[in-house]
Amino acid sequence: MSLDAVLAEIDNSLDDAMERLKGLLRIQSISTDPAFKADCDKAADWLVDDLKSIGFDAEKRVTTGHPMVVAHDPNAPEGTPHVLFYGHYDVQPVDPLDLWDVPPFEPTIESRPEGDVIRARGSSDDKGQLMTFIEACRAFKKIHGHMPVKITFFMEGEEESGSPSLVPFMEANKDELTCDIALICDTGMVSPGVPSIASQLRxxxxxxxxxxxxxxxxxxxxxxxxxxxxxxxxxxxxxxxxxxxxxxxxxxxxxxxEDVPSQQLAAWKNCGFDEKEYLEFAGMSKAHGEEGYSALEQQWARxxxxxxxxxxxxxxxxxxxxxxxxxxxxxxxxxxxxxxxxxxxxxxxxxxxxxxxxxxxxxxxxxxEGSKASVMNIDRPEFVAAKSALSDEWEREAVFVGMGGSIPIAGFFKSIWGMESLLMGFANDDDRIHSPNEKYNVQSFHKGIRSWARMLDKLAQN
CATH class of the missing domain: 3.30.70.360 (Alpha-Beta Plaits)
Incomplete structure (x- = not known):
């Protein structure tokens, strides 16, 4: 199966992919506000239709809250890894509206010295991110007619409002949806242009x-x-x-x-994280956490x-x-x-x-509620494949990073389905997620699609 042809298709169809992303971004799927319940339904329908258009058997599954989107590949190749892709189509409220430079649900391409961005609520968290994986699948389907591995989609519409329907749905659908590993694209890069894979979550x-x-x-x-x-x-x-x-x-x-192993600390020191820039972005001149630990350690490991x-x-x-x-x-x-x-x-x-x-x-x-921290087994072949794929695409070695935030779904995959999770995303720290003027770099979207294509190709070789 030729990867070069798939990558070429991704490059040639980028404008069409951007238009599809804009279509999803226009839907006001604010999950926490009951006034937008119909919009959340509309976003789920949009994803179902889009996945059907590339040959997946996709359905909108009703819950006590906003619906789930589940899709299976009827032409999945036998004897290949079976991966589950998770994302969420709901978004945060847009308040305060007067601080937006553009209407939050009218996606706008802006030119910046460091490259174009698409500005809209949900562009980075998480619609732009989840669409990178869907677009990679679209390119494989167009070029080869089928995927290199078996894929199941599982997307929710309540991540930004506490996911009240998630655990009951997961418990009820365990047998159908459990796969070899879960792939999550709801994270970022430790520094612009530095491809990153989460190795632990607080x-x-x-x-x-x-x-x-x-x-x-x-x-x-x-x-x-x-x-x-x-x-x-x-x-x-x-x-x-x-x-x-x-x-x-x-x-x-x-x-x-436990203390972070010295080898891991050494790797973090060379991961591209700029402590001065990180602090200055928040208007601080020094870290104010535990003495004796760098800002990076305070954020990821303490x-x-x-x-x-x-x-x-x-x-x-x-x-x-x-x-x-x-x-x-x-x-x-x-x-x-x-x-x-x-x-x-x-x-x-x-x-x-x-x-x-x-x-x-x-x-x-x-x-x-409370949830435990997650520590990933980076020796698994999927993590080896991810590091190789990202390093090839971004032309610099990918890094394993900690994450200061918490992504409960990773813990639920482990505790309910017994599945490990692999998190790799392409957001930047300045994407303003949850804030006015949220944006996603066009480069992140484009290279994110290419990265997932490389990742799927690597997984097929395991």
């Missing part, structure tokens, strides 16, 4: 509590001084979460955390405890002399290694409850 623990003091809001002229002020007390509690070096001070927090929301009392215009009855705090922890989210939740809550002052009461949100 896990996530979410928690939230309300600290209640007085029985009602109090007048600070009558009770200021004698009253327990929940805002003051919650601030004191939060201050105990870290020591002066940035290390988390919750007992047992670091259980399951656990965190972050305060994501803190509120209480009067927040309107002007002044209100009130001592609030309660105060609220939202927390997330990023997990690494073998950290157990259930044990960590218990340790965190004990830390807080042991420090409650007299007359204070705490209430915890009982509906928040």
């Amino acid at each position: 896990g996530m623990l979410k928690d939230e509590f309300t600290l209640t003091g007085p029985a009602l809001d109090l007048h600070s002229g009558h009770y200021g001084g004698p009253a327990l002020n929940p805002l003051r007390e919650i601030s004191k509690l939060i201050a105990t979460f870290h020591d002066d070096t940035g290390r988390v001070a919750v007992e047992g927090f670091y259980d399951g955390v 656990p965190t405890l972050e305060i994501n929301g803190l509120w209480g009392g009067y927040n309107g215009a002007g002044t209100k002399t009130v001592i609030p009855a309660d105060a609220h705090c939202k927390i997330t922890c990023r997990l690494v290694g073998d950290m157990d989210p259930d044990k960590l939740r218990a340790a965190l809550r004990k830390h807080v409850e042991d420090r409650l002052p007299q007359d204070a009461m705490i209430t915890w949100n009982q509906d928040l």
Whole structure:
């Protein structure tokens, strides 16, 4: 099976591929807002029709939320690896709309000194990314009439809203959809032009509590001084979460955390990551995490405890002399290694409850989840194939990288279906995902398609 002819087809049909991407980007598939439920259905239908057009048996599967898209290849070659491709067609809300330079659902090509970009909500996360794989399949089908390996598609429409229908659907369809490995294109490159494969993902623990003091809001002229002020007390509690070096001070927090092997640290130092640029992009001059660790280690290999929301009392215009009855705090922890989210939740809550002052009461949100970190086996042949394919396409050696974020689907593939995941994507740090003016480099789209074509060809040789 000639790969050169497939790559030539990808190059020659890039304009058509861009038009198809624009068509998907025009659909306002915002999953978290019920007002866009019909648009999410429309995006699922669009993908079903597109996959059918290249010979896949594709269906929209109804769930209690937004539909799943499932597709199988009726002409799959026998005796080849069977891979599952995962992506999501839903997008984040566009607010604040007035900060967009172009309408978020009117995809626009912009010329920039470093190369053209396509600007629209979902261009990078995740519509542009998932279409790189579909376009690679389209080129194989056109040139050879069939794929080099067996492929199943599985795409959801709730990734940006917590995936409430995902686990029940996966449990109900385990036998149909379990493959040799899952391919995920929802990640980025460690630096522009540096092809990257995720070797580990941090896990996530979410928690939230309300600290209640007085029985009602109090007048600070009558009770200021004698009253327990929940805002003051919650601030004191939060201050105990870290020591002066940035290390988390919750007992047992670091259980399951291991140091990064020196060989891996050496590889990370040569992966193209620019710490100064990374920090300056966020308006910082130094890293503010644990002392003794680089920004890259803090992001990829160290656990965190972050305060994501803190509120209480009067927040309107002007002044209100009130001592609030309660105060609220939202927390997330990023997990690494073998950290157990259930044990960590218990340790965190004990830390807080042991420090409650007299007359204070705490209430915890009982509906928040946790997920363990994922560590990939990069010795598997699929990872070897991916590194070779990316290195050939981008003309520099691909790197295995950690990821600071959490992609729960990778954990679910492992825990529910017993499948490993391989994550490689082509986004850049400046793509503004989840923010106004999201964009995707045209080079990322073009070379992403070519990269997947090379990857599928390599897999067929295993």
